[in-house]
Amino acid sequence: MTRSSGSKRRTAFTLVELLVVIAIIAILSGLLLPAVQMAREAARRTQCQNHLRQIALAAMNYESARGYFPVNRVGPSSQGGTGNNRGYYSWLCDLLPYLEQGSISDQLDFTVDLSPGYVQGDGTIPSSHVNANLAATPVNLFLCPSDVRESNAAALMGSDTAADNYAGNAGWTSFASGYSGERSTPGEFNGVIALHNPSQDVLWHGVGRKGKGVRLATVTDGTSNTAMIAERMIQTGTDIRSIRNSDPRLGSFHVTENVRTLPVLEERCSAAHTHSDVEHSAYTGRSWMSGWALTAPTYMHLKTPNTWMGHFGTSQYDGDNLVTPSSQHPGGINMAMTDGSVSFLSDEVDLRTWWAMGSRNGKEVISTEQ
Helix, strand or coil, X not given: CCCCHHHCCCCCCXXXXXXXXXXXXXXXXXXXXXXXXXXXXXXXXXXXXXXXXXXXXXXXXXXXXXXXXXXXXXXXXXXXXCCCCCCCECHHHHHHHHHCCHHHHCCCCCCCCCCCCCCCCCCCCECCCCXXXXXXXXXXXXXXXXXXCCCCCCCCXXXXXXXXXXXXXXXXXXXXXXXXXXXXXXXXXXXXCEEEECCCCEEHHHCCCCCCCCCHHHCCCCCCCCEEEEECCCCCCCCHHHHHCCCHHHCEEECCCCCECHHXXXXXXXXXXXXXXXXXXXXXXXXXXXXXXXXXXXXXXXXXXXXCEEECCXXXXXXXXECCCCCCCCCEEEEEECCCCEEXXXXXXXXXXXXXXXXXXXXXXXXXXX
């Protein structure tokens, strides 16, 4: 008995069938990849929040042990770099023992200022510095997994310093006269992370006690209403052109040193009134160890998150730098409050609420739910 020709089995796809299969795979990939990317970003955002939570808890433990929150040093030591005043060292350096980073902290030589010639306003770190190798040591907790990082050697005089993504809240600029002129000026930096110039052995504009940081008792607006730490992106440009063409949120606009209300200052800090400056945009986030204002170890509550930054002509000398929080997370930033809680804050946060969150003692009543 013979089989009919119609009973033969096919052993291959036709061209049309193959094209249909490819099209289906392409459609499924197009649907799946965004979902995978969203899931990965959600995981990175959660990891970033965990980093912030650990840093915030370390700051709270530091305050419990010392009686004040950590301090950011914005200038050289009072003894020309030979004292123990930690000239130009960031507030993050104080937290190392509280973050299980004692191996770094124990090796740091704080008797030598973190600048090449101990010149006021120059916070770059040469490769010959006694702490250069430690400054080049990455601390994973100081990095957001969603941000990008490049070599910092070209920007900081040959020392390829380890970057960071988290800045402490210094409050309002000293030139801000409040919401409508009710604040006397120069005003104190009314945030949580104080700015200290060891060469003058004072905290700027009366923040905290002499040589000490902000006490928990002075956070009278409530710890859950007052910001302590926020994300800030890292500059990756290595020359004038790449810095000018980098993410516009890292551009810093020059603002003249005049007393203004917060609404006027916020409006003046824009391309409509002033220009962006390469020098003040070049060093942002380049070194977790540096307290120099241009590396942006602290930020201020003027512009809302993910807009752009600003500065005054004196910013690099006194830390009065209008750094604005930013992130690679779509739609907002992660932020830690002074009670240790961490949440995601929308870019659409109300401007007055944003200003109120920066002030530790302004008597504002706010809600952080966005």
